[in-house]
Amino acid sequence: MQHFTKHLLMGSAVVGLSMAASSAAFGDDTLQDVMKARGLTDKDVLAAAKTYVPTGGRDEFLAFSSGGQSGQLIVYGIPSMRILKYIGVFTPEPWQGYGFDDESKAVLAQGRIDGKDIKFGDTHHPAISETNGEYDGQYLFINDKNNPRLAVVDLKDFETKQIVVNPIMKSEHGGAFVSTNTEYVIEASQYPAPFSKKYVPLSKFNQKYRGAVTYWKFNREIGRIEPQNSFTVELPPYSQDLSDFGKGISEGWSFTNSFCTERYIGGIESGRPPFEAGCSQKDTDFLHIINWKKAAELIAAGKGKEVNGMQVLMMKTAIKEGVLFMLPEAKSPHGIDVSPDGRYLIVSGKLDTHASVYDFKKIKALIDKKDFAGKDPYGVPILDLKKSLHTQVEVGLGPLHTQYDSKPCTVYTSIYVDSMVTKWDYCKGKVLDTLHIHYNVGHLMTMEGDSVKPKGKYLVALNKLAIDRFNPVGPLHPQNHQLIDISGDKMELLYDMPVPLGEPHYAVAIAADKLKPKIRYSTGWNSRTDEKSEYRTRPGREKIVKKDGVTHVYGTLIRSHITPEIIEVEQGDTVSVHFTNVERAQDETHGFAINGTNVNLSVEPGKTVSATFVADKAGVFPYYCTEFCSALHLEMQGYLLVRPKGMKASSGKTSQGTVYTEADYSKQVATNVQTQEVIDSVVGYITARNFKDFAPVVSLVEDATDQLNFAADAKKKSEDYAVAKDWQNATLWAQQWFQYQVKTADIGLRAKTYLEEHGAKLVETKD
């Protein structure tokens, strides 16, 4: 122990070494050496310089990517392409305690299908909330293709807050996309199915199977979707695909494309041609054009029909009232993308070579004039393709998805079969540039590219095959997101990012400075319902109470102990533990896990979370903090004791371990006194400088002050026991006093280093 304190007293002699090292400079020839050794070209170095973010630096944009069948959301930085977070959405994820604590289980339970827990989701299309058509960074919505559901993620804390189940769809692809002020979030079905939950044979496909598009009402005040104020428009049994909301000139309208308007039903096992043949035979499918504002008015006027609890505008009403129209589009398209001003709609077919640019002005005029080219089998008016077109451009084999640049008239289209991206001008209708990607690109993402103000600069190609791009990791490959510099005339490939978990389908990127997430929660916060938890506890108020047959443990977590450290219950008891993390420090998350129980909590500063379980087996079950939260995190532990049914409670007595004497006490106190001197000198260093100008240091000082107060409490206990000559307790409380001193020193040294590295100045004293 003397060493520890001595080292503290010596100050930062050892630390000093590294400070010198970090000021060394590196010349050009050294860079040449590295290039030679690593086989890098000038272009590689340029790409490295364009993407590298030094330690402590910030990325300019944050991308939110779906995780496909991982059921998660992936957050990464641009241009560094470093993944910052996976967010649990439809799939339980233990690191976040998602689906393990009672609070998040309640969110997942909202997503049950006919009472059944669904343990994954096929997330496809994330959408960030918008204000006046611009990304506002407040909320994110993401869909589940497999079990039609929509989730709401709050970007204040990057947590999933709500899941709504679509009661009439059986699969879903065309969401989430938001209207210009996030009044509604769109969700369009994919594979036709009966609205009812009943069996309907495929011989009644044309009559009884249906597509649909749902407009979920979002209440921004409470940050939740309101199913009771949402509605659906019934559609023909085509396979509806992606959607987009209109804006500007097309405000009030939404667009959904489709494939398999042939209404073909495969059956290769019976010798019939497969779906892929029958669903791609016709040259065109239909872009669905919907006047959603009018649909909402009709629903409000009682013209809807309730189906499985959802208000549905039936097709015949939609047709009669002029809500629904069809427009031919090249077959098997994927993606309908409205221009920033809302005037142009770009669509391309995956078996085609050109992109079509429709002009909404022309479309609207045709609708207004009721100038239709025909009707589909369900009576939906069809607009004339040529009369609606602005232009068509040859962009390559298998064009898929188009994203907008900040430069006027400039777009990028992913070309699946050719494995490339084509940059083109949709006003003049000409190709500007192409770039090979690796390989078979699905969706594209520009920065805020589907808002009214795209930010340009970067483009990401979400490639579906990686094949040979990375070190091999077995038959299941990562995906490859390629970052492309679009700031110049020519696209330049900058970076290949493997996606290590999940198969992203679509992503959106927002300027990082629009996000202002929280560092901590208000103390005792239920983050899933956004309110004070009824189970919150303050330090010193921890308790175990039995109520209505449930043993409630109201506990706290702090560096480095769990209160309570011993929990004894009777076999068969239902136990509900509730822990509040009483830390104020940023990043001081604690975990809590009990052996044999599936109890596993992640408790960020301020949060209160619960886990309820039945103590069905008698025995001894250690528990501990799963986060490496301090030097003594392994000692942040406890025991759950489950005594056999009917056995009376134990005395609470414990075995005696090591015994301490007055000499031990005195030795510890001497150490603590020396340690305090060091702390005082560190505090002196900090307070003599303009530390208040550095927000991170202000937080550290706050945290250190907390620890010193705890140390004072322990010191008091220690001294009281010493007065009573209880050397056992006096020594151990003196040790606890020291433990708080170590935590203070840890924080103080971080603060001191920060000030040193950031050029803090001495402030004048007032005397």
Next chain:
Amino acid sequence: MQHFTKHLLMGSAVVGLSMAASSAAFGDDTLQDVMKARGLTDKDVLAAAKTYVPTGGRDEFLAFSSGGQSGQLIVYGIPSMRILKYIGVFTPEPWQGYGFDDESKAVLAQGRIDGKDIKFGDTHHPAISETNGEYDGQYLFINDKNNPRLAVVDLKDFETKQIVVNPIMKSEHGGAFVSTNTEYVIEASQYPAPFSKKYVPLSKFNQKYRGAVTYWKFNREIGRIEPQNSFTVELPPYSQDLSDFGKGISEGWSFTNSFCTERYIGGIESGRPPFEAGCSQKDTDFLHIINWKKAAELIAAGKGKEVNGMQVLMMKTAIKEGVLFMLPEAKSPHGIDVSPDGRYLIVSGKLDTHASVYDFKKIKALIDKKDFAGKDPYGVPILDLKKSLHTQVEVGLGPLHTQYDSKPCTVYTSIYVDSMVTKWDYCKGKVLDTLHIHYNVGHLMTMEGDSVKPKGKYLVALNKLAIDRFNPVGPLHPQNHQLIDISGDKMELLYDMPVPLGEPHYAVAIAADKLKPKIRYSTGWNSRTDEKSEYRTRPGREKIVKKDGVTHVYGTLIRSHITPEIIEVEQGDTVSVHFTNVERAQDETHGFAINGTNVNLSVEPGKTVSATFVADKAGVFPYYCTEFCSALHLEMQGYLLVRPKGMKASSGKTSQGTVYTEADYSKQVATNVQTQEVIDSVVGYITARNFKDFAPVVSLVEDATDQLNFAADAKKKSEDYAVAKDWQNATLWAQQWFQYQVKTADIGLRAKTYLEEHGAKLVETKD
């Protein structure tokens, strides 16, 4: 359609554009511009150049990191620090189908605790299999701290193959570590508990609670642990911590350190000092020294005792037979690290400032002479600290874990409280360099650093707090793994990598060229049992059969259809679907998910996987391929029809969609003939060149040949129907023929581009 073919006929006119762009050069002043714009220093650019891996490049090392309470394993490349894969180990993960298909459910079921499914693990310490003390890249082992379990991951396919449950521990920290030829994998308990599964009050802690270390026997031939040939050594109720195996001079021995040898039991809720105080009061804890070779012999000789099915060498036997010894170590240590030659053991205490270097030669001599300093309360001989020491070095506040460099006598120790890494010489006992990290580093990882031949070059600091290092993503922060260049005299910080999911505790890194994972499985492979699946199917042999009350669906997956496309069952049926991916192409994984059922499969090329479920609700449930596997992946779909209980099977008739005529047929055939000409020209381009010199192209040609054969089959069907004047089927099969042509073109174009980009040469023709 004409466009598509025309474009193909035009060749790569558009593609050519990007080829030109990629040959542009970038001068130094452009780099200066980027540096200025992004605020990069010379040092930043050097770090960027040292870590950037250009598209298609390879990382030099692969790191395998535990995922903490995510229950997963994380694989990333060094120096690029790009995460390549998350591997599901103890936690179900739907992207991999892990815990969703029957085969992987069986692996997770091996990890049940007392019959209970445990849905996560707290993974801590991965270890790669060794041959003669060197990493061999064959297998990886990883532990679960919360529910003492050990998993075996096969590095042939990066999949979890086995989970074994420790039957006598209740928590576990000191594993996995392997012996020099991977004969055994070590697992040491953490928090003491009774070996029995019974309730034992804490008043009997000293007598009835125990620690333990288990030696799991690994059978390399079958790639599985053999519980029946494994054994455990009983230990005192200290909190055992990390372990390491001896090698060279210390071969046959293993080492496990510990904390809380005070045997203190907290109870802050009752006014007792917390565990953290009582467990860190004594100046020293005990390094446990075990002669495991002798222990194994004693077990073989029948000196063990069976406890819960495990052979245990009880403490009194271990003491009597000279198997177990204690050596004082600075209190609350973390990590015991044996030098490459096996002679030195480095240990440091987290509340200390110095690292201790023990000399095994001295230890062995003391043991041989029975020169003991005393006995612990259980009669275990204690060696003298000073007599065992080689040297002690002041390394900083809160030293934790030491890793070895390839340079002689050179090690790196993580310094938790000081937030730095210290480089020092353990032979001469002096500090060489220090480097600040961000922040509070836990474990360290050098390349193959715990093998007999460390590879040097890079060091990774696994920091426990990130705080302000990255763009904020809410109260729960990513971890920060910092890459450090250790090739020179001074350590240089290169890169900050956020860990987006999980809280890694420990990681190991292996030279990438030692790993030779598979690209695909043998056709019909059960990857979890490593044998042909009894449920495999070949194309054309798909069938649905009812056996023993279960409806078995034997199906296949290929671009872009599922066979069968329609499955009809009766409500209440148990359905077991078995799908074989019949692709040969690399990265052509297919997924399979059914609405409403939790059926979600990932089927890599060659694999056969199954999902068994009860069709408990009547209705219509679409299914589809969840992987974007081809241009028409959305059309890779089908329907599960569950008719109500008692209803007789449907006729199988389907609605009629679009009707086709002879004209449609002729038009499609004309397209196909043109397309074939293009394919022939691409084939001509490829075969005229030395494509056989390019392995990836050989694979592509193989795949393209498969597609052309499929096209020929569809063509035949189409023509047969045309002869019969069945224009509906003739047209659709002609479309299917075209679909295979598109897939061929896709592959052919990728091959052509590859040859263009890699300088393929014309080969002479033989005539």
